[in-house]
Amino acid sequence: MRVLLVDDHKVVRAGLRALLEGEPGFEVIGETGDGEEAIKLVLDLQPDLVLMDLRLEKGAIDGVEATRRIAAIAPAAKVVVLTSHGTRTDIALALAAGARGYVLKAGPPDELFRALRTAGEGGTGIAQEAIGLLVDEAIAPTSELSDREIGVLRLLALGRSNREIAADLLLGEATVKTHLVRIYRKLGAANRAAAVTEAVRRGIVDPG
Incomplete structure (x- = not known):
């Protein structure tokens, strides 16, 4: 082969x-x-x-x-x-x-x-x-977010785009997208807004 x-x-x-x-x-x-x-x-x-x-x-x-x-x-x-x-x-x-x-x-x-x-x-x-x-x-599905995923999520809550998140964290945009897929899955969210809402509910992101 x-x-x-x-x-x-x-x-x-x-x-x-x-x-x-x-x-x-x-x-x-x-x-x-x-x-x-x-x-x-x-x-x-x-x-x-x-x-x-x-x-x-x-x-x-x-x-x-x-x-x-x-x-x-x-x-x-x-x-x-x-x-x-x-x-x-x-x-x-x-x-x-x-x-x-x-x-x-x-x-x-x-x-x-x-x-x-x-x-x-x-x-x-x-x-x-x-x-x-x-x-x-x-x-027993895992729902614990990694430190990197929490960092991405907090920038997401500030309204940052994928490109801006990548620049802030010194990552590739593709890597940011992969992190977002994992975040959505772990939080049971379908999109960015739902992920932020759930993160606020869990106390991961400051609502202010």
């Missing part, structure tokens, strides 16, 4: 390339650290699999948005997320965007190979630890 690597750390990409090229059945055909470039490479190279990191500091979009766009325009290229982040929200966002696998970087290589093969065959390959988090989420 032909694999495209997407990770903004060259050392990580080099390690993944060596790992995959040493495993029968995989061929690395390209790599990038930029989400927008990843989309172009998918169209140009037509890989069977895309190994995608969620946290992409380069470019205007993160791994979730890149996954969403690839799933929309090139569904034959199955995206498997490989990340050091294993929160319930991250997993849910990745799968909702169209990822066909989710593996943690700290996991064993065999788990990565298994997830890639499962995705390549049309299934969904998810690491055992990630499955456990999803089960926990179904039983």
